[in-house]
Amino acid sequence: MLGKYLEKIEFSSYDDFVNDYKIKVPDNFNFAFDVVDKYAEEEPEKTAIVWCNDEGEEETFTFKELRDYSNQTANYFRALGIKKGDAVMLILKRRFEFWFSILALHKIGAICIPATHLLTEKDIVYRNNAADIKMIVAVGEEEVLQNIDKAAVKSPGLLKKVMLNGCRDGWHVFNEEIKGYSSSFNRPQGDSAISNDDIMLIYFTSGTTGMPKMVQHNFVYPLGHLITAKYWQNVRNNGLHLTVADTGWAKAVWGKLYGQWLVGSAVFVYDYNTRFNATDLLGMIEKYRVTTFCAPPTIYRFFIKSDLSKFDLSSLEYCVVAGEPLNPEVYNRFLEETGLELREGYGQTELTVTLGTFPWMDVKPGSMGKPAPGYNIELHDREGNVCGVGEEGEIVIRTDRQKPLGMFGGYYRDKELTQRVWHDDMYYTGDVAWRDEDGYYWFVGRADDVIKSSGYRIGPFEIESALIEHSSVLECAITAVPDEIRGQIVKASIVLAKGYQASKKLARELQDYVKKITAPYKYPRIIEFVDELPKTISGKIRRVEIRAKDN
Numbered sequence: 001m002l003g004k005y006l007e008k009i010e011f012s013s014y015d016d017f018v019n020d021y022k023i024k025v026p027d028n029f030n031f032a033f034d035v036v037d038k039y040a041e042e043e044p045e046k047t048a049i050v051w052c053n054d055e056g057e058e059e060t061f062t063f064k065e066l067r068d069y070s071n072q073t074a075n076y077f078r079a080l081g082i083k084k085g086d087a088v089m090l091i092l093k094r095r096f097e098f099w100f101s102i103l104a105l106h107k108i109g110a111i112c113i114p115a116t117h118l119l120t121e122k123d124i125v126y127r128n129n130a131a132d133i134k135m136i137v138a139v140g141e142e143e144v145l146q147n148i149d150k151a152a153v154k155s156p157g158l159l160k161k162v163m164l165n166g167c168r169d170g171w172h173v174f175n176e177e178i179k180g181y182s183s184s185f186n187r188p189q190g191d192s193a194i195s196n197d198d199i200m201l202i203y204f205t206s207g208t209t210g211m212p213k214m215v216q217h218n219f220v221y222p223l224g225h226l227i228t229a230k231y232w233q234n235v236r237n238n239g240l241h242l243t244v245a246d247t248g249w250a251k252a253v254w255g256k257l258y259g260q261w262l263v264g265s266a267v268f269v270y271d272y273n274t275r276f277n278a279t280d281l282l283g284m285i286e287k288y289r290v291t292t293f294c295a296p297p298t299i300y301r302f303f304i305k306s307d308l309s310k311f312d313l314s315s316l317e318y319c320v321v322a323g324e325p326l327n328p329e330v331y332n333r334f335l336e337e338t339g340l341e342l343r344e345g346y347g348q349t350e351l352t353v354t355l356g357t358f359p360w361m362d363v364k365p366g367s368m369g370k371p372a373p374g375y376n377i378e379l380h381d382r383e384g385n386v387c388g389v390g391e392e393g394e395i396v397i398r399t400d401r402q403k404p405l406g407m408f409g410g411y412y413r414d415k416e417l418t419q420r421v422w423h424d425d426m427y428y429t430g431d432v433a434w435r436d437e438d439g440y441y442w443f444v445g446r447a448d449d450v451i452k453s454s455g456y457r458i459g460p461f462e463i464e465s466a467l468i469e470h471s472s473v474l475e476c477a478i479t480a481v482p483d484e485i486r487g488q489i490v491k492a493s494i495v496l497a498k499g500y501q502a503s504k505k506l507a508r509e510l511q512d513y514v515k516k517i518t519a520p521y522k523y524p525r526i527i528e529f530v531d532e533l534p535k536t537i538s539g540k541i542r543r544v545e546i547r548a549k550d551n
Contacts, residue, residue, distance in 0.1 A: 001035065001264055002230070005223060014360045014370065023223050023372035023405055030194055031222040032070060032106035033187055035261055039063035040274065048261065050240060050288060051096045053271040066099065071185035072096075072123055073104035073533065076178045078161050080135060084109035084192050087131045087202065089414065091115050091138040093146075097164055097174060098247045101137055106219075107185055109194040113202045116248030117141065121150040125187040127204055131214060131412065137174065145171070157174045191317035196220045202463040203250050204411055205349045214412035214461060215250075215349045222258035224406015227372050229259025232345050232356040234318040237264030239291035244281070244299055250349040251323075255294050258475070265292070278302035282311045289315035295322030301341065301468070304333040304396055313338055320345060320357075325443045325461045329469050331365035344368050348429060348445065351375075352406035354397070355441050366465075367440040368433070374404035379435060380428075392434045392444050392457055400425035416492035432459065449543050451480040453488045458522050460543070466517040467492060467524075470510060472500040477533050492524035493533060493546055502529035 004007050005024055011017040026034065034515045037165075039046055044064035052058040061069075082088060088110050092098035098114075102259030105112040113131060117139060124147055127133060133155070138144050140163045149170070152158050162172045188194060204212035231257065235241045243255020256267045270284050282303065285293065286550040293316055294324060316338065322345045331342050343357035346368040354377070357369035371377045378386050388394035397404070407427070410418035421428050433442040444450060444459030451458040460478035467476045475495040480488035492510070496502060507527040514523040 001038070001262060002226075005226065005262065010359070014358055015159060017358060017360065018371070018373050019104060021227075021231075023226065025196070025220055025223060025405070028195055029220055029223065030106060030187070030192065031219070031258060035222070036063060036070065036103055037067045039261070040067035044427050046238075047263075047266040049096060049099060049267055049269060050345065051094075051269045052284065052288070052408065053094075054273060056088075061096065061099075066103065068183035069100040070107060071183045072178050072181045073100045074107045074185045075181040076174075077101075077104055077108060077110070077135070079181070080162070080172065082110050082135055082160075083109060083423070084188065084194065085198075086134045087111040087113055089115050089127065089131075089133050089136045091117050091119070091136065091144060092164070093117050093139050093246055093248070094269050095139060095164060095247075096269065097137075102257070106200060107187075108192075109188055109198060111199050111202055111379065112250065113204070114245060114248050114250075115204070117144050118248075119147065124148060124151035125154045126211065128152075130204075131202060134155045134158065135162065137162040137507040139503050140164050140166040169284065192432065194219060197409075199409070199412070199456075201253070201350050214414065215408050215416060216410060216412040217406075218409055221406050222253075222262070224404070225254060225259030226262055227259075227356075228254050228345075228347075228353045229265070230263050232343070232353045232372075233259070233292055233293045233294055233320050234359060235260050235263050235265040236317075239317075240263040240288060241265045241270050241292045242268040242270070242285065242290045242294070244295040254352075275304075278306045279310075282306060282308070282313070284312060285316065286311045291315055291317050293319045295321065297321055297326050298324075300330050300334055304330060304337065308337040316340060319343070321347065325368075325465060326366055327387040327465045327468060328365040331363075346431075346441070348384035348431075350408040350427075350429075351397075352404070354395075356402075364436075364438075364440050367436075367442050369441065370378045370439050371441075372404075375403060377441075378426075387434070389437050390434055392432055392459070393449075394428040394447055395431045395433050395441075397427040397429065398425060399427060405425075446543075448477075451478070451488050451490055453480070453486045453490065453521070456521055458490060462518055463490065463492065463514060463522055463524060466514045467510060469517070470513050472496055472506060472510070474498075475533055477541045477543055477546060478524065479543050479550065481550045489526065490522065490524045491526040491546075491550065493528050493530050495530060495532060 007022040008020050022481050040063045046063050048063045048066050049061040102112050164173050164174045199216050201217040203215045205408045229235045241260045245251035260267050319340050323340045326344050341363045345353050345356040347354045353372050354375050355368040376398040380396045381393045430447050433441045442544045449460050463478045464476050474497040477493045479491050481491045483489040511523050534542040
């Protein structure tokens with residue numbers, strides 16, 4: 001499969017990779033037909049998905065079965081009135097019907113909008129009307145269904161509601177009604193044919209400010225994730241890859257679908273309904289012999305607090321990390337316990353892997369790595385000047401020579417917002433970093449989160465990383481508080497771990513602790529102990545909400 005899309009597969013060095021990596025993009029590429037159905041034709045019994053849940057159920061799906069189920073689903077959706085260009089929202093958590101449904105929508109040429117089950121009525125109303133959603137397919141959970149029912153009253157364009165199982169007025173039932181539909185589905189032709197530039201996927205980003213943005217990707221987007229899977233996650237043919245993500249988030253298609261299957265790896269799905277439990281997940285990695293693994297640093301922090309010696313993790317060949325800066329202490333502890341280096345990466349919903357620690361590179365714990373092929377990256381200061389080594393600046397992607405394959409096509413139905421962040425052939429990510437003398441990039445924070453105190457620029461993540469190392473700190477957020485003398489001072493909002501009590505003594509201890517790990521001027525002059533931190537529905541800390549309270 002790889003040879004069909006890559007001019008060169010193996011590389012001798014990072015420079016070789018950057019200079020010679022080239023993707024062959026076919027006309028009218030469609031991942032569902034050209035990858036999934038192709039496997040079904042050539043290797044019908046090849047494993048695509050290994051699925052299990054915390055109730056002991058398990059399923060394995062071959063590519064032939066995926067082809068047949070996705071064809072059935074496509075015929076079913078068509079019968080419900082879905083056609084090319086229609087928007088359909090999937091709220092399916094980690095149910096295997098998500099894969100049937102997204103592939104079916106690709107085959108029809110409809111626009112898939114994955115979403116989380118945590119959406120409220122207000123969230124669903126906004127999405128329905130902003131994207132003109134015609135149909136929602138959802139898990140049969142009462143709270144989810146109630147929110148959709150309430151939102152439907154305020155969503156005149158919503159025509160169909162589909163639940164996986166159960167019985168409810170006004171709803172279709174997926175697993176009952178699909179049975180009568182054919183497992184054959186012909187590739188659309190004529191006016192229904194799908195082109196590379198058609199919109200395939202829209203994600204509503206859960207930004208820390210303002211309403212969610214609609215990030216649109218076209219039908220060649222999956223090919224952009226060849227780098228994600230093959231050269232960052234290092235998945236292999238006939239391996240078993242696990243990315244920890246709900247299907248409502250973009251991370252799911254980064255790690256549970258496109259790049260993995262292009263390389264030939266099966267994806268492992270652990271559908272847990274209870275709260276995340278590190279020992280349960282470690283048990284699944286051991287039982288199913290997962291070969292490659294991707295998760296945010298928080299998961300690895302939970303891992304190293306568990307007794308890793310109780311688990312046989314010998315199947316793991318490669319582990320990567322993204323989503324927030326990696327604490328070197330977590331890196332070192334995981335390496336000691338498993339012998340595996342954690343390789344960091346960086347990207348956005350708008351992008352694919354943009355920076356990464358690729359196989360030919362030495363690991364620098366805490367660094368995002370170097371630019372991926374196709375990404376021409378600069379750091380710009382507040383005046384728009386290009387930053388030198390060691391200088392902090394906003395990550396900017398130049399698109400004058402080429403647009404990286406897999407980069408978004410703008411914000412759906414919002415030219416003004418698109419123009420605000422992407423103009424003069426430069427896309428402004430809103431993220432601040434600095435570059436060292438070896439060309440490695442280091443994350444500082446969102447541009448709005450950087451603190452200016454007494455002439456110093458202070459990134460919140462370095463201080464948060466230091467505080468997280470203290471045994472008393474479960475979670476924390478660093479923000480700026482206005483100060484007449486210094487302009488701004490650093491504040492830490494801290495959720496304490498079990499067994500610790502808030503006190504002035506503990507606050508001083510934490511301040512001294514930060515001074516020992518970072519430059520003394522960065523320590524938090526204000527420490528507030530809180531029960532919880534405000535977050536977006538995707539779990540990102542809303543520092544803007546903390547700042548608003550303090551201003």
